[in-house]
Amino acid sequence: MDLARLVGEISVEIGRQVGLLIERSGYVTHLIVGNDHSIEIPHLDRYRVAHSRLRGLRLFHTHLKEHPLNQEDLMDLVLNRFDSITAACVGSDGIPKFFFSAFINPDPEAKEPWILSPKQYPGQLKYGYLEQVEALESEFTKKTSTLKTSQKENRAFLVGVYDVRKMKRSPDHSMAELKELCRTAGIHVVDTYIQKRDPDPKTVVGKGKLQEIILTSVHKDIEHLIFDLELTPSQAKKISDACMERHIGNTLDHSHGLHFY
Structure with missing residues (x-):
């Protein structure tokens, strides 16, 4: 609580959110100063994480x-595979x-990829955090292993962006064709998304x-994003960079078959 109070006092004095990244040993690795409503997570290349x-x-x-x-907090939790996230009001x-605290949901089939803890007051904080995280990680590893065994590797998320004004076939028909192409290529389709508009x-x-x-994709241990259109070099780079940061192996498009970038 002494550290939480110190960080809180600094945060109020400067009018900005202040964050700490803390190892399981209790060692503080990063001090992060944000703005009045958010913080930005730094690159964590030193802390590689397995699937x-x-x-x-x-x-x-x-x-x-x-x-x-908020949504940004929870996305930071899942995308960075943090042990937990806590906000001190x-x-x-x-x-x-x-x-307010949250943990990653170890069940990849769950509706939400996080587990929210009830609001806690200072006197309600409990010991046993490390044991809780280790148990969660054990379940996370078990679920991931079971998922890979039962539902194959080469797991993919298919994305279709269609301008219906220029299409002779329906978006659903085009997506079905892409699914069949994936099946032929030995790729297991886990999820799909269709957007009816001009591509960004x-x-x-x-x-x-x-x-x-x-x-x-991170939550469901998906390895590939496959787009049902030909990506420009700029689009391919931006998407691939974002995927590599989150340990998603490949970005593909469907221009003349499936192409890895």
Whole structure:
């Protein structure tokens, strides 16, 4: 609590969210200063993470208003494979009033990729955090192994972006054709997304939607994103860079078959 109070006091004094990345040993690896409503996670190249394991870091940060964990917080949790994320809602004196926490859901078939803990007040904080995380990681590894065994490798998310004004066939027909092509190539289709609009010139589906697709892909241990259109070099690079940051192996398009970038 002393560290939480110190971080809270600093956060209130500068009017910005302040975050800490903490190893399981308790060692603080990063101090992050954000703006008044968010923080930006730095590159964590030193802390590589296997597909079936958590990163070994937890994120603790302040909220200057009495808000629970938001979508950005939860996406940081899942996309970075953090052990957990905690937001301390601090008062005007910097003292944490209560805490919101979340963990990654080890079940890849669950509706939500995270598990939200009830709001906790300082006196309700419990010991046994390390044991809880290790048990969660064990379940995470078990579920991932079972998933790979039962539902094959080469798991893919198919993305179709169609301008229906220019199409002679329906988007569903085009997606069905892509699914069949994947089946022939030995690729297991886990999920699909269809968007009926002109492709975004940068990320095809838009930055927010791409982040959602990558979030789903990380949670379901998907290895490939396959697009039912020919990507421009710029689009391919942006999408591939985003995927590589999240340990998704390949981005493909469907222009003349399936092509790896």
